[in-house]
Amino acid sequence: MMAPIIESAAGDFAGQIQFKKVDIDASPEIAQAFDIQGIPTFLVKKEGHLIDRFSGFVPAPVFKSHVVQYLK
Structure with a gap:
């Protein structure tokens, strides 16, 4: 389950990056x-442009290392 990992990362990187969750059943478009x-599928956007995407479970340390690379 990714929710606790994402919530932890959101707290760790508050003010530096935003995390958004979309219910694709409610918003299939x-x-x-x-x-x-x-x-889960993760889309990484910077300045309105999609710069990366990845899918599937990602362990917390790996997820956070992904986040760090986008802050540079």
């Missing part, structure tokens, strides 16, 4: 627009 095939 978003899943279609971003070609989301599996859950």
Whole structure:
């Protein structure tokens, strides 16, 4: 389950990066627009541009290391 990992990262990186959660069952147009095939899928946007995406469970240390690279 990714929710606790994301919540922890959101606290660790508060003010530096924003995390948004989308319920694709309630908003299927978003899943279609971003070609989301599996859950969880993480989209990384910077200045309005999609710069990365990855899917599946990611252990907390790996997830946080991904976040750090986007802050540079």
